[in-house]
Amino acid sequence: MVEFAQTLVNGLVLGALYSLVALGLTLIYGVMGLANFAQGEFAMIGGFSAFFLVQEGVSYPLAVVIGFAVAGIIGLLVHLLAFYPLRQSNHINMMLSSLGVSLFLVNLAQYLFSPNPQVVKSPLSGESFNLGGIFISQQRVLIVVISFILCLATFLLLKHTKFGRSVQAASLDPDTATLYGVPTKRISFMTFILGVALTGIAGALLAPVYNVYPTMGISLTLKAFVVVVLGGMGNVSGAIAGGVIVGLIESFAGGYISTGFQDAIVFTVLFVVLILKPQGILTKVQGEKV
Amino acid sequence: MNRNRILFWTCILVGMICILSSLYLQNLYILRVAVFAVIAAMLAVSVNLLVGYTGQVSLGQAGFYGIGAYTVGLLTTQWHWSFWLALLAAFILTSLTGLILGLPTTQLKGHFLGIATLGFGIIVNVIFNNWTSLTGGPNGIRGIAPPELFGISLQYENYFLGFSLFCLMVVVLMVHLVVNSAIGRAWKCIRHDEISAQVSGINVYGYKLMAFSLSGGIAGIAGGLYAGFMTFISPETFDLNQSITIITTAILGGPGTLFGPLVGAGVLTVLSESLRALNELRLIIYRAILVTVIVFLPEGIYPFISKKLRKRGIASQLKLKDRRRELDEQDFSQS
Amino acid sequence: MxxxxxxxxxxxxxxxxxxxxxxxxxxxxxxxxxxxxxxxxxxxxxxxxxxxxxxxxxxxxxxxxxxxxxxxxxxxxxxxxIGRSFQTIRLLNELTVIENLLIGGHLYTKRGLLDVLGRTVRWRKTEQQITNKAMELLQLLGIGHKAQEEISALSLEERRRVEIARALMTRPxxxxxxxxxxxxxxxxxxxxxxxxxxxxxxxxxxxxxxxxxxxxxxxxxxxxxxxxxxxxxxxxxxxxxxxxxxxxxxxxxxxxx
CATH class of the missing domain: 3.40.50.300 (P-loop containing nucleotide triphosphate hydrolases)
Structure with missing residues (x-):
């Protein structure tokens, strides 16, 4: 029972993180049509920012906020240099460019920060809640709560602001959106920055629990893709729900089947979903017009 | 002899000269780098069938590469098959894997296909790492015997280079023949517009499967060669990084062209080797150059160069000239 | 009837x-x-x-x-x-007229791997046949002189003709x-x-x-x-x-x- 509950909680924590990363990924995909394989590297950037700031004596909450900003700024640079020039090119080239950026950032981090994992100290790391014999560290609760708040905030932002409506218009049909006066170029920049900055926060949040290291982003990116496929490419609420599902699958597969094969199990689920319902399990099917 | 034929036989001749001269190369470092470049070229050719000719993405090519290498490795060490039989088995097995992977995934488009194939690569890699009783886990397989040909052991690098160049030439020749036929036209049509293909009577699904199967098979042969050359294989050679390198090589060189993947492999090998002196900075600069090339030369190096060399058109138009001459003659006879 | x-x-x-x-x-x-x-x-x-x-x-x-x-x-x-043309023309713009028509002749070629790799006599024959057929159709439709032009260089009217020719290549x-x-x-x-x-x-x-x-x-x-x-x-x-x-x-x- 205790083991089950622990696995459940771990799954929820992972799920919250995946939701956050996938949210950024799906927003970017929706507006730019870019499958951004460099998404997880922004979590790495957020994580290392938090690490260095905390080391320099900055308080952890402030470090998280700065991590958000740093990821956003680097995102702006990356967009300008690697994606914006390719906006007229085909999607395969965009995808490759993002793969290149991903590897570049990993190698750069390995050079600058050494490949070793770093421990980030959060004031909540040591504290835990005791729920009838099940101990849950407060940092984990924080991850779930903050992720939930951010997902909700993004959701509201998209639903109820002018920026949000522009984003929706641009992801439905960029050409028509442009005709209706939506500044699609600016929207695509802003969406990219928002998308990677959210991932940056995820990195800063997970740092005290899972440590930070240069290659940490790769598996995050892959999981986020699984989430996005489950939830439907470009579907915001799908990404949030899909994140929790993947987190739970991974946690239970690791806990009850095999840690070595847990990634293979996650991807097998992905395969099954892709084959049975390529639109994602959480989207309605729409007929394709010839 | 028309121009087309002359070009064809010139290429064959150049290939033969390369093979023969490789036997006299003495520098061990250059030999080893050259063998790896040939294997990289073959992998790029394999993925080019998908990404270049048929317009499908594969981010899991290292999966086929690995299955090919492990098939040869296991069959020769555990069951003592001869290298040649094992290589054939690797080809068949990877072709089948391509077919089976293609059955569900070719229904997917663009990014979804990319993610699905990426998942395939990762699953294969996880299996290599964790099915320890069969694959040896992270330790891999040691002591694969280098192949022998007509009593000559190919453990000498220059012989192996000659042999792998020969394999590459055969593969490229096969690709040339396939691409310049109804199969190649069907692939090209599928890449541009699947509905056009459908109403032209092309079985889109079937031709996509065929591309997947052939592509897997060629990557499998590359894997077999790698196993024979290194005599040692381990999972980390066949990871996501490798898959990305393979597709980047093809796209950098020029997707959808016969020689693009070869140019890509050559350029990347030279680039990577010449950056070796930079030590730790090497990978960073290497990646930065890759992104730069993708951003500024999205159509690839080979088409870019041949466009510069020949003011108009790419090499494939050369052979069209012959058809044009034929057709002009017909025009005359009818008017 | x-x-x-x-x-x-x-x-x-x-x-x-x-x-x-x-x-x-x-x-x-x-x-x-x-x-x-x-x-x-x-x-x-x-x-x-x-x-x-x-x-x-x-x-x-x-x-x-x-x-x-x-x-x-x-x-x-x-x-x-059953052959067809489309309201919005569906041709491969980067290819030439003749290449587009050869695609339409797909069903009437030898296209097994062995024929293709071996460049067999019957492979040559069918390739020649569909090329001739394509030229014949282009002449019939009055665009024989455009055979080597890329589709993107053609007028709307010519493109429609090419599309009809491609459909005819499937022998509907x-x-x-x-x-x-x-x-x-x-x-x-x-x-x-x-x-x-x-x-x-x-x-x-x-x-x-x-x-x-x-x-x-x-x-x-x-x-x-x-x-x-x-x-x-x-x-x-x-x-x-x-x-x-x-x-x-x-x-x-x-x-x-």
Missing amino acids: SKILVKAEQVSVKFGGLWAVKKVDVDVKAGEILGIIGPNGAGKSTLLNVLTGLQRPSAGQIQIDNGYVSKKDAWQMVKMG KVLLLDEPGAGFSPQESDQLCELILSIRNRGISVVLVEHNMKVIMSLADRIIVLDHGQKIADGTPKEISEDELVIRAYLGGEDHA
Whole structure:
């Protein structure tokens, strides 16, 4: 029972993180049509920012906020240099460019920060809640709560602001959106920055629990893709729900089947979903017009 | 002899000269780098069938590469098959894997296909790492015997280079023949517009499967060669990084062209080797150059160069000239 | 009574909650020109898509030569003798005219791996045959001199001709043309009429979706009128032009279009 509950909680924590990363990924995909394989590297950037700031004596909450900003700024640079020039090119080239950026950032981090994992100290790391014999560290609760708040905030932002409506218009049909006066170029920049900055926060949040290291982003990116496929490419609420599902699958597969094969199990689920319902399990099917 | 034929036989001749001269190369470092470049070229050719000719993405090519290498490795060490039989088995097995992977995934488009194939690569890699009783886990397989040909052991690098160049030439020749036929036209049509293909009577699904199967098979042969050359294989050679390198090589060189993947492999090998002196900075600069090339030369190096060399058109138009001459003659006879 | 080549019974297509085509019967007889008309959004293109296998019907059956084909893919329909052109031209713009036509000749080539790799005699023969066939068609359609041009260098009218030629390369028994005269000048329309007649004279049935009433009234042996996805009339051009429902659909069409 205790083991089950622990696995459940771990799954929820992972799920919250995946939701956050996938949210950024799906927003970017929706507006730019870019499958951004460099998404997880922004979590790495957020994580290392938090690490260095905390080391320099900055308080952890402030470090998280700065991590958000740093990821956003680097995102702006990356967009300008690697994606914006390719906006007229085909999607395969965009995808490759993002793969290149991903590897570049990993190698750069390995050079600058050494490949070793770093421990980030959060004031909540040591504290835990005791729920009838099940101990849950407060940092984990924080991850779930903050992720939930951010997902909700993004959701509201998209639903109820002018920026949000522009984003929706641009992801439905960029050409028509442009005709209706939506500044699609600016929207695509802003969406990219928002998308990677959210991932940056995820990195800063997970740092005290899972440590930070240069290659940490790769598996995050892959999981986020699984989430996005489950939830439907470009579907915001799908990404949030899909994140929790993947987190739970991974946690239970690791806990009850095999840690070595847990990634293979996650991807097998992905395969099954892709084959049975390529639109994602959480989207309605729409007929394709010839 | 028309121009087309002359070009064809010139290429064959150049290939033969390369093979023969490789036997006299003495520098061990250059030999080893050259063998790896040939294997990289073959992998790029394999993925080019998908990404270049048929317009499908594969981010899991290292999966086929690995299955090919492990098939040869296991069959020769555990069951003592001869290298040649094992290589054939690797080809068949990877072709089948391509077919089976293609059955569900070719229904997917663009990014979804990319993610699905990426998942395939990762699953294969996880299996290599964790099915320890069969694959040896992270330790891999040691002591694969280098192949022998007509009593000559190919453990000498220059012989192996000659042999792998020969394999590459055969593969490229096969690709040339396939691409310049109804199969190649069907692939090209599928890449541009699947509905056009459908109403032209092309079985889109079937031709996509065929591309997947052939592509897997060629990557499998590359894997077999790698196993024979290194005599040692381990999972980390066949990871996501490798898959990305393979597709980047093809796209950098020029997707959808016969020689693009070869140019890509050559350029990347030279680039990577010449950056070796930079030590730790090497990978960073290497990646930065890759992104730069993708951003500024999205159509690839080979088409870019041949466009510069020949003011108009790419090499494939050369052979069209012959058809044009034929057709002009017909025009005359009818008017 | 001539033979029925294609018979669609009660075919329906539903997009979301909307019936794009509802319970339509269509017969295509050998050697006839069948016109399909109707206001915009009446379901004409969808009906063509169903008849060519690009769209699975939500309900209903289609028979070709008395065999049910509702579950077949488009390429299999082509094999059974259904060719078509599109309202928005679908050609490969980066390729030349002749290359586009060779793609249309796909079914009549030797394309097994062994033939292709061995460059067998029969492979050469079939390649030569479809090349000759393609040139012959281009001459017939008056664009033989454009064989080596890229599609992107051609005019709209020439592109439509190339698309029809590609469809003819598949050796159809029934050719479905989706607004082949859209955007044509009166003179070009006249040439198109001649072309369609000459295709019919080769024994190929033509199904013609067209907005130009002059073209359709002069060409069609029989006309089907669609409105809101339903068939509202079926008869000779004369009958159609006097039909109450048709006149109302067209003249009163604006207020509910």
